[in-house]
Amino acid sequence: MTQVHSTAIVDPKAELDGSVAVGPYTVIGPHVKIGANTTVGAHCVIEGRTTIGQDNRIFQFSSLGAVPQDKKYAGEPTELVIGDRNTIREFCTFNLGVPGAGGVTRVGHDNWIMAYTHIAHDCLVGDHTTLANNTTLAGHVELGDWVTIGGLVGIHQFVKIGAHAMVGFATAVSQDVPPFMLVDGNPMAVRGFNLVGLRRRGFSPERLAAVKQMHRLLYRQAKTLDEARAGISELTAEMPDAAAEAALMSDFLSSVTRGIAR
Numbered sequence: 001m002t003q004v005h006s007t008a009i010v011d012p013k014a015e016l017d018g019s020v021a022v023g024p025y026t027v028i029g030p031h032v033k034i035g036a037n038t039t040v041g042a043h044c045v046i047e048g049r050t051t052i053g054q055d056n057r058i059f060q061f062s063s064l065g066a067v068p069q070d071k072k073y074a075g076e077p078t079e080l081v082i083g084d085r086n087t088i089r090e091f092c093t094f095n096l097g098v099p100g101a102g103g104v105t106r107v108g109h110d111n112w113i114m115a116y117t118h119i120a121h122d123c124l125v126g127d128h129t130t131l132a133n134n135t136t137l138a139g140h141v142e143l144g145d146w147v148t149i150g151g152l153v154g155i156h157q158f159v160k161i162g163a164h165a166m167v168g169f170a171t172a173v174s175q176d177v178p179p180f181m182l183v184d185g186n187p188m189a190v191r192g193f194n195l196v197g198l199r200r201r202g203f204s205p206e207r208l209a210a211v212k213q214m215h216r217l218l219y220r221q222a223k224t225l226d227e228a229r230a231g232i233s234e235l236t237a238e239m240p241d242a243a244a245e246a247a248l249m250s251d252f253l254s255s256v257t258r259g260i261a262r
Contacts, residue, residue, distance in 0.1 A: 002168045005042075023060065032065065035084070043183070048096045049077055052111070053084035061091045068095045068121030070139065076103070083127070094119040101140060126163065144179060144252075148197060156208075162252045166194045174262045178218065179248050183261050190219055190261050210235055210242030214249050218260075219246040225260070229253050 003021040004010055008168035010022060020034050031049040034040070039061035047110040048065030058064070065080045066124035067073055078097040081104055082088075091138055092113060097103040099169070102120045107113075117135045119125065125137075126145040133151045137143075141155050144163030149155075152170040159165065161177040168184025168191075177183050180193045193215045198208060217223060217231040232253070235246040253260070 001015060009127065014097075015057050017054075024153075040245050042205070043092075046203045048080060050080040050096075051080070052082045054085075055085045056082065057086075058088045058091075059090045059115075061089055063093045066093065066095055068098050068139070070098050070121055073121075078103040078105075078121075080105045080107075082107045083111075085109055086111045086113065089115040089117075091115050092119075095121045097122045098139075101262070114151075131142075146197070147199065148194075150184070156258075159257065159258060163248060164194055164195055164198060175258045175259050175262075176252075177209065177261045179252050180245070181215070188261055190215075204241065206241040207245055210239045210245050212241070214246070219262070225253070 002016050002018050005022060005024040005245040007024045008022045008026045010028045011030040014028050017036040019036045022037045023040060025042055026040055026044040030045035032046050033051045035052060035054035037054055038056040040058045043060050044058060044062045046064045050065030076099045080094055080096050095105060095162050097105045097106045098121045099182050103124050107118060107125045110128045111125060112130045114131060114133045116133055117131050119137045120139045123137045124141045125144045126143055129143055130148045132149060134152045135149045138155060138157035141156045142160040144161060145209055146164045148166040150167055150169035154172050155165050159173055159176055162179030164180045165177045166182045166230040167173060171184045171188050172175050172186050173188055182194045183190050184194045193211050211236060217228040232246055232249050236243045
């Protein structure tokens with residue numbers, strides 16, 4: 001049987017796996033679906049068309065699936081989709097999407113999301129990210145896999161942060177951050193590449209050397225962005241062990257819309 005506290009209010013139309021636990025005074029709406037072994041703490045509100053996967057831990061006072069903070073939203077049937085094995089700490093707010101932009105706010109798997117994090121409408125959060133306290137994502141932000149965001153960081157709407165990048169404490173992020181890079185400060189600047197994080201993930205010396213070379217091409221050789229992109233494309237032949245990293249960077253740079261962090 002689903003473990004629902006007697007003071008919780010769960011709409012009869014909600015779909016909860018039998019192993020879900022729901023804490024005191026939590027409210028769950030009619031269009032919510034929650035997968036196996038997920039726990040929901042006290043005083044949470046989960047509403048809207050929200051789908052939550054398996055083995056998530058949702059701490060007290062979180063608000064998931066509320067309508068987006070967008071004046072154009074008029075009650076359309078948009079969604080919030082959360083994957084598996086995420087930790088969502090206290091006072092987090094994740095909003096539904098808005099029409100015209102896919103209509104889905106999506107959070108992947110195995111993310112560590114700390115207290116007071118806000119994920120606005122139509123954001124796309126990958127897997128294995130770490131979002132420290134008071135991380136704020138405006139609408140349409142995209143975070144790649146293994147991104148690390150420091151506390152008190154604000155991210156401008158439509159910004160993309162590439163896989164394995166790290167953003168330092170209290171940074172205002174208004175431009176796209178390429179994969180692997182380390183940025184911080186106000187104004188934001190690239191300080192290097194995320195060497196410690198990549199080592200922790202088991203990157204080989206050859207892969208680290210390729211990332212270092214991409215950092216040089218982008219930031220240390222006074223090249224234009226097009227020239228740097230051409231050099232990065234050539235790395236596949238020069239460093240075959242790092243072809244995946246070069247392809248990841250090339251794909252990211254081809255999708256930049258706000259300019260990259262310098």
